[in-house]
Structure formats: structure tokens, C-alpha cells
Amino acid sequence: MTKAAELAKMGEVLTNSQIGRKNIIINGGMQISQRSTSVTGLGAASGYFTLDRFDMTLGNTAGRFTASQSAVTDLEGFSNALKIDCTTADTSVAANEFFIIQSHIEGFDLQQLKATSTTTRAMTLSFYAKSNASRAIATELRLSNGTNRQASKLHTIGTSWARYTFTVPASSSMQIDNDNSNEMQVNFWLHGGSDFTGGTLSATFESSTSGNRAAGIGSVFASTDNEIEITGVQLEVGSQATPFEHRSFGEEEELCKRYFVKHKAFSPYDRFAVGQCTTTDDVACLFKFYPPLRTNPTLTTGTLSHLVVTTRTGGAAAIDSALVIDTNTDGFLSTIVTCPDINSNPLTAGEVSYLSANNNVAAFVAFDAEL
Numbered sequence: 001m002t003k004a005a006e007l008a009k010m011g012e013v014l015t016n017s018q019i020g021r022k023n024i025i026i027n028g029g030m031q032i033s034q035r036s037t038s039v040t041g042l043g044a045a046s047g048y049f050t051l052d053r054f055d056m057t058l059g060n061t062a063g064r065f066t067a068s069q070s071a072v073t074d075l076e077g078f079s080n081a082l083k084i085d086c087t088t089a090d091t092s093v094a095a096n097e098f099f100i101i102q103s104h105i106e107g108f109d110l111q112q113l114k115a116t117s118t119t120t121r122a123m124t125l126s127f128y129a130k131s132n133a134s135r136a137i138a139t140e141l142r143l144s145n146g147t148n149r150q151a152s153k154l155h156t157i158g159t160s161w162a163r164y165t166f167t168v169p170a171s172s173s174m175q176i177d178n179d180n181s182n183e184m185q186v187n188f189w190l191h192g193g194s195d196f197t198g199g200t201l202s203a204t205f206e207s208s209t210s211g212n213r214a215a216g217i218g219s220v221f222a223s224t225d226n227e228i229e230i231t232g233v234q235l236e237v238g239s240q241a242t243p244f245e246h247r248s249f250g251e252e253e254e255l256c257k258r259y260f261v262k263h264k265a266f267s268p269y270d271r272f273a274v275g276q277c278t279t280t281d282d283v284a285c286l287f288k289f290y291p292p293l294r295t296n297p298t299l300t301t302g303t304l305s306h307l308v309v310t311t312r313t314g315g316a317a318a319i320d321s322a323l324v325i326d327t328n329t330d331g332f333l334s335t336i337v338t339c340p341d342i343n344s345n346p347l348t349a350g351e352v353s354y355l356s357a358n359n360n361v362a363a364f365v366a367f368d369a370e371l
Helices: 003-009 107-113 249-256
Strands: 038-042 055-059 064-071 080-088 098-106 114-116 123-131 135-143 149-157 162-168 182-192 227-237 260-264 271-277 283-288 298-301 307-311 316-318 334-339 352-357 364-368
Touching (some): 098 107, 098 227, 107 114, 123 135, 135 227, 149 162, 182 227, 271 334, 283 352
Antiparallel strands (some): 038 064, 055 098, 098 182, 123 162, 135 149, 135 182, 260 364, 271 283, 271 352, 283 334, 298 364, 307 316, 307 352
8 A cells, every 4th residue: 555545544634745746946945056156246137147047137226246155054954045245235226226036937837836727726935044134025926927916025034044934825817827938936025116115015916016016125235234045945835834845956956957057168178069060160069958948048158269179080170259059950959059160270071070178177058048
């Protein structure tokens, strides 16, 4: 008899947390940081800079900060957190300013929240946080399909690690598509002007009203002394915050690689991909993705001088122009990257070739399929 059958025979009701995966958030324990473990001078633009699946979304602020994967030594069960450290204050806050840490969730991963095609089940967000001083932040669950819906809660973060929770009851007139689009954002509001803080928070899903999104928050940019750390982020079905679901490092990393994968050099002459010289100055290299990417990716590289094309016969050619993705490839599973206009050392058409690091461990090729 299975464990489930044994418990059922005993009259116990199994919950989702007892029989399967419950945490909808990817990298909630802040273990995976493919891009970088620390980036300074942030604040002028939005983007993914350090920890996987956590986007820094900013607008119109003069505040600047360092984002890093910090080491945690004083919270049982956790070793990493996302740390925000203010380095340039912004004490003259315009109405349209904002700073949000966002986790974007695709529709495929949200189907367990649906009670019917137009009704959500109750859901609970939980996380651990601490700050250098008492600080008010807001968490927001925002559904972004059809008629935008939002629900927010104010939290006062203390100077020691504590767990904070936010339960949103079941709601009707909702839409969550079963596809790979950006259907929900889990938002941590750290800074905002009156356009976003001038209203009243709603703990239930309401139609989108900008002024109600982060009412009552303070600002992490109020002083260069300010910092905040967050970890153990969990979103689950139900009206109760259950213990954080720890996944293995390898499993968490594979989940992150659906959205971003970085091929980097571990030794000076590492090979990234094998391909073929299509002409005397063009090379096509094949990258395969496992797991498949969420959508066709965009391509970024490190400094081009850190990359080189080598051939099976021992030739080498410098890359003279940016790498591009072949528009005819299906980027979900594999992508052909071309190295055009390699003029410094003509190649032999049809020869096996490799995209390699040019004696530099800073070399990388990255594919971004983020929401």
C-alpha cells in the first residue's frame, strides 16, 4: 500500500504540500546566479543583473544601488539571499519614481491556481527578510492578462530575519492563460512616488489602480545606510504559508535555464560549440538547449576579443563582428549562431570549426528567454 493510501485509510486529508511540489517561484532560495554575484551602480535601467528569475524594475529615480547574492549565516536552512545596498540616495522623490524587485511567472506554471477558467483559488506568498533598520515595503501579486488585477500588502521589515506572509483569497473574473506568456508578477516594492503610493492597498484582487499598488511604503533610497535582504520566497496554493520548499541546487539551476543560460569558459581555451565553416569567412555553430528555452532567445556575449573560431586542423581566426542568431532556427531546442566576416584569417569552406575562448576565462555566450 502506498503512503498516500495508508494516510487516506487513516482518515487523513493529504494537502498539496505533502504529495508534490508546491512552490511556484523559481530560485526562491536565491541559490542560482548565472549572470553575476554582485553588480554595482544599478538604478538607471531595469533588467536581470544578478540572481536568476529576479528582475530589477526601475523608473525615473536618481537612487543607485548594489545588488548581490549575499551569504546567509544567521537563518536556519538558508545560505543565500538577494541583497540590495543603497549607494546613492534619492530624497527628492518624484511622483512617477519606482523600484520593484519582480519575479515574472509564465502561464504554464500557474494552472494550479485556477479553480475554474475564470476563478482563482486562494494563494499565499511568503518570504524571509531583514534590513539595517525598520523598513516598510509592500508585496504585490499582479495578474497581467485580460483586465489587470492586483493585490498588495504592507510589511514592516525588522533588523533580524523573520518570515512575512500575504494570503490573497479566491477571486472571480480572472484570466490565467495556459501558455508561456507573462501571466503574473510577484513584486517587492522598495521605492515609489505618489503615483504608486497615494492610494489604499487592497488585500484582495482588484482592477489595476496605480496609486493603490504600494501605499505606505518607505524608500530604500532614503539613505546610503539602507540595505535589505530577501530569501525563501514562496508562492503556493492555499490560505496558509507552509514550510519553504527546498529543491536541490541542480534542479533549481535547470529550472532557471529555461529562461537564461550562460555558456562560460572554465579554462582558457574552452570550446562553446561545434560548427562548420560555411564560407572562407563565415562560421555557423550549433547550440543545443536542455531544458528547452521558454521562447526564441536573444544573444549576448562578453568582449568579442575573448572569443575565437578554431578549426579541427588547428587554424584559428579572430571574430571581427558581432555574433548573430540564424533567423531560420527554432531557438527553443537549438540555435545556430553565425560568426560573420572573419577576415583576419580566411577559413576553408566545409571545415569543422569551433567557437572557443581565446585564452580568457572571461569569455561567454549567453541566451536570454526571460519574461
